[in-house]
Amino acid sequence: MTAALLDVTEVHTYYGDSHVLRGVSLAAAAGAVTALLGRNGMGKTTLIRSVIGFTPPRRGTVRVRGEEVQRLSSHEIARRGVGLVPQGRRIFPSLTVEEQLRIASRPGGAWSLDGVYDLFPRLRERRRHFGGQLSGGEQQMLAIGRALMTNPAVLLMDEPSEGLAPLVVRGLRDTIARLRDTGLAVLLVEQNLPLALDVADTCYILSRGRVVHHGPAADLARDERIRALHLGV
Amino acid sequence: MTGRRALLVASAAAAAALAAAVPSLGLPQYYISLLTQTWIFGIAAMSLDLLVGFTGLVSFAQAAFFGTSAYMIAVLATQYHLVAFWPALGIALGTTAALAALFGLLALRGEGVTFIIITLALNEIVWGLAYQWVSVSGGDNGIAGFIRPPVFGLDLSGTAAFYRFTLAALLVCLALLAAIVRSPFGLVLRGVRDRPRRMAALGYAVQAFRYAAFVIAAVFTGVAGVLFAYYNEFVGPVNLSLDTAVQVLIMVILGGVGTLLGPLAGAAVVVFVSNALSNLTQRWELILGAIYVAILLFARDGLVGIGHRVMRVLGAAARGAGPAARPVMSPPPGGRGEP
Numbered sequence: 001m002t003a004a005l006l007d008v009t010e011v012h013t014y015y016g017d018s019h020v021l022r023g024v025s026l027a028a029a030a031g032a033v034t035a036l037l038g039r040n041g042m043g044k045t046t047l048i049r050s051v052i053g054f055t056p057p058r059r060g061t062v063r064v065r066g067e068e069v070q071r072l073s074s075h076e077i078a079r080r081g082v083g084l085v086p087q088g089r090r091i092f093p094s095l096t097v098e099e100q101l102r103i104a105s106r107p108g109g110a111w112s113l114d115g116v117y118d119l120f121p122r123l124r125e126r127r128r129h130f131g132g133q134l135s136g137g138e139q140q141m142l143a144i145g146r147a148l149m150t151n152p153a154v155l156l157m158d159e160p161s162e163g164l165a166p167l168v169v170r171g172l173r174d175t176i177a178r179l180r181d182t183g184l185a186v187l188l189v190e191q192n193l194p195l196a197l198d199v200a201d202t203c204y205i206l207s208r209g210r211v212v213h214h215g216p217a218a219d220l221a222r223d224e225r226i227r228a229l230h231l232g233v
Numbered sequence: 234m235t236g237r238r239a240l241l242v243a244s245a246a247a248a249a250a251l252a253a254a255v256p257s258l259g260l261p262q263y264y265i266s267l268l269t270q271t272w273i274f275g276i277a278a279m280s281l282d283l284l285v286g287f288t289g290l291v292s293f294a295q296a297a298f299f300g301t302s303a304y305m306i307a308v309l310a311t312q313y314h315l316v317a318f319w320p321a322l323g324i325a326l327g328t329t330a331a332l333a334a335l336f337g338l339l340a341l342r343g344e345g346v347t348f349i350i351i352t353l354a355l356n357e358i359v360w361g362l363a364y365q366w367v368s369v370s371g372g373d374n375g376i377a378g379f380i381r382p383p384v385f386g387l388d389l390s391g392t393a394a395f396y397r398f399t400l401a402a403l404l405v406c407l408a409l410l411a412a413i414v415r416s417p418f419g420l421v422l423r424g425v426r427d428r429p430r431r432m433a434a435l436g437y438a439v440q441a442f443r444y445a446a447f448v449i450a451a452v453f454t455g456v457a458g459v460l461f462a463y464y465n466e467f468v469g470p471v472n473l474s475l476d477t478a479v480q481v482l483i484m485v486i487l488g489g490v491g492t493l494l495g496p497l498a499g500a501a502v503v504v505f506v507s508n509a510l511s512n513l514t515q516r517w518e519l520i521l522g523a524i525y526v527a528i529l530l531f532a533r534d535g536l537v538g539i540g541h542r543v544m545r546v547l548g549a550a551a552r553g554a555g556p557a558a559r560p561v562m563s564p565p566p567g568g569r570g571e572p
Contacts, residue, residue: 052434078436086434092427095420102417103424104435150435 004029004063005081005185006051006154011060011070013043013050020046021057022209028154028185033176035200035217036189039232042206044189045087048158051187052084053077065153079106083152087159087189089143093132097123097142100131101149109151110182116145119175137168144175154185161192173199193231197221205230252400256393266464267508269396271501272403273460278484278496279410280453285482286491287414288446289426293478294336294352297359298451300473302329302458304363304370307468310379312369318382326455332359333451337444344429356478363470375469379462389463399460403497406453410493413449422446454481487528489537498536 004027013021021043028034036044049055051062053074062070069077078084092100101113101123117124120141126134134142140160147155157176161169169192176199180186190196196203196217203220205213207230213220220226256265277299284290305325309315315324340351363370370376381389389395413419421442424432429439462468471477480503488499506524510517532539 054430054433073438074430074433075436075438078434084434086431090428090431092424092431094427095423099420100424103420103432106436146435 005065006187007061007063007066008047008051009061009063011047011050011057011062013046013055013057015046015055020209021050023060024206024209024211025060026204026211026214028187029202030153030185031180031183032201033180033186033188033199035196035203036187036206037193037196037203037231038206039230040191043209044206045158046209047206048084048156048187048189051077051156052082078150078152081151081153083147083150083155085140085143085147085155085157085160087162089136089139091131091134091139091142091146094130096128096130097134098127100142100146104146104149106150111148111151113149116148119148119178120145136163137165137171140164140168140172144179148179152184154187155179156187156189158189159191160188161190161195169195193227249400249404253397256396262392265392265396267504269392269399269464271497271504272396272399273457273464274481274484274504275403275497275500276406276460277454277457277481278488278500279407279493280450280457281481282485282490282493282496283410283413283422283450283453284446285485286493286496287419287426288422288443289429290443290447291349291482292340292352292447292450293349293475293482294340294356294359295450295454295481296473296475296478297336297356298329298333298454299458299461299477299481300363300468300470301332301359302326302455303462303468303472304376305329306459306462307376307379308369311376316379316382318384321382322459325459326452329455329458330448330452333448336451337447341440341444341447353475353478356473356475360470360473360475363473370470373470375467377467380466381463395464399464402456402460406456407493407497410453414493418442418445483525487525487535489535492535492537495535495537502536 006028008024008026011021011024012019024043024047026034026036026047036047038044046055050057050070053069053072053076057070060070061068064077064080064082067080069080069082072080092103095103098113101116105113117127122138123141123145126138131139131142144157144160160176161172164172173195176186176188180199180201188196188200197220200217203213203215203217204211205220205226212230213226252268255268277295281292281295284292302325305328306321309321309324315321336352336355340348340355343351364372366372381395383389384398387394387398389398414422421432421437424435425437425439425442432442433439458472461472484499484503485496486499487502488497489495503521507517507521510520514520528535534541
């Protein structure tokens with residue numbers, strides 16, 4: 001197994017006095033999809049926020065390509081190779097598609113405007129449209145394309161399938177697989193269990209701020225007992 | 234598209250030529266001086282729009298920068314006998330930039346309402362200083378006794394000459410601000426306005442960009458302050474009071490946030506309407522307030538938004554498409570969508 005591009009060790013994160021993450025450790029390797037599962041409110045999004053620095057952990061370490069980043073501010077963490085596809089997509093409503101991709105551009109890697117347009121030909125057709133005029137699926141493409149334009153090593157995806165039609169989710173699955181094949185370390189937070197089990201290599205299950213299960217996705221797909229216990233399905 | 238752009242450039246050039254010709258049209262001096270005020274406050278309103286409309290920062294400290302520049306001109310001329318235009322302009326703008334650099338550090342410690350309140354407090358400090366530091370500022374009496382110096386050998390003492398000078402300054406500021414807004418830097422500012430957290434996740438130091446916009450806007454407002462000092466040949470505490478800060482903010486909102494030209498139109502309306510009303514009645518501020526409230530209630534996108542809607546209704550009528558009274562409810566293109 002290759003060395004992990006993202007390495008989270010014994011992270012404790014609080015919202016005020018509320019102790020949300022209680023010693024979470026996980027790793028995401030290059031060229032692999034690591035799924036983070038769990039019921040609502042178990043700390044999945046908080047983990048994403050801890051990695052990107054929106055809610056820095058109070059204890060524990062976050063390493064990106066071996067370098068500790070948990071004391072850095074968000075923009076410094078992003079510059080060290082962390083891309084984020086946020087929950088709810090959060091595109092810029094009053095910038096055009098092309099402006100949003102250009103604004104994100106950090107040259108020095110494989111991804112460029114043309115590369116993103118080749119991945120999502122639909123965005124090329126819509127490049128002069130404003131973010132607010134896009135459909136949910138197009139917004140998701142834009143959110144992914146925007147993160148890719150920063151040429152990240154680690155891609156954090158927070159509930160990318162949320163609110164998308166089944167056909168669009170299938171396209172999303174293929175996109176995630178293609179990104180994995182380019183060598184990205186993908187950390188995927190998902191409520192859509194079939195999607196996660198289908199595309200992920202490794203799964204972590206969070207419950208009440210702790211990792212309660214960790215193993216290959218194929219094992220979890222077979223193990224009905226663990227799924228029932230921690231995911232309620 | 235290129236045809237439309239050519240039309241736009243041509244109409245802008247025609248508007249500028251018309252504006253330059255105004256003093257030769259035989260208008261009373263009163264109106265020429267109101268237009269001069271419009272150009273001056275237009276610069277202040279456009280530079281505030283760089284903050285409000287393009288960066289998403291509402292600042293009440295603009296009057297402090299406007300007034301500091303104006304006071305610098307007056308103090309340099311009356312106490313240091315420095316009357317030459319370019320050195321005085323340089324010192325006034327340099328002082329304003331330094332003040333903005335300091336104020337930006339303090340105000341940008343907060344976001345949203347906190348930022349607004351800090352700028353308001355800072356503006357009050359500067360006002361208090363001007364009011365009470367009598368040996369330098371003349372206190373409530375302000376500073377008089379300085380006149381417009383020649384620029385490029387041109388005598389600006391006449392109303393028409395100074396009018397053309399302020400118009401030229403306005404056009405230069407407009408061109409520079411438009412270039413800033415359209416540059417990659419301006420694109421980042423708009424990203425910061427829409428979704429600051431997203432910009433951080435894309436690797437941008439959001440506060441550094443806000444800081445840069447704050448200082449740039451202050452310097453442009455300083456240009457307006459310098460022009461105002463020369464226009465009035467007098468400065469007083471009112472020039473850096475909260476009243477002035479609010480008035481410039483109203484120009485921006487009235488004209489249309491994030492449009493640059495809208496705030497210029499807003500400046501024209503505020504200058505002309507407040508002067509016209511104050512000739513008619515003592516209660517003119519009451520009427521002006523009612524107009525502002527009406528605009529905020531019924532035309533949140535300001536004069537530019539009203540213009541867009543009128544054009545659309547006219548366009549529909551010209552095409553004969555359906556009943557002309559069909560309401561147009563959608564926001565103008567480029568308007569701020571819901572998050």
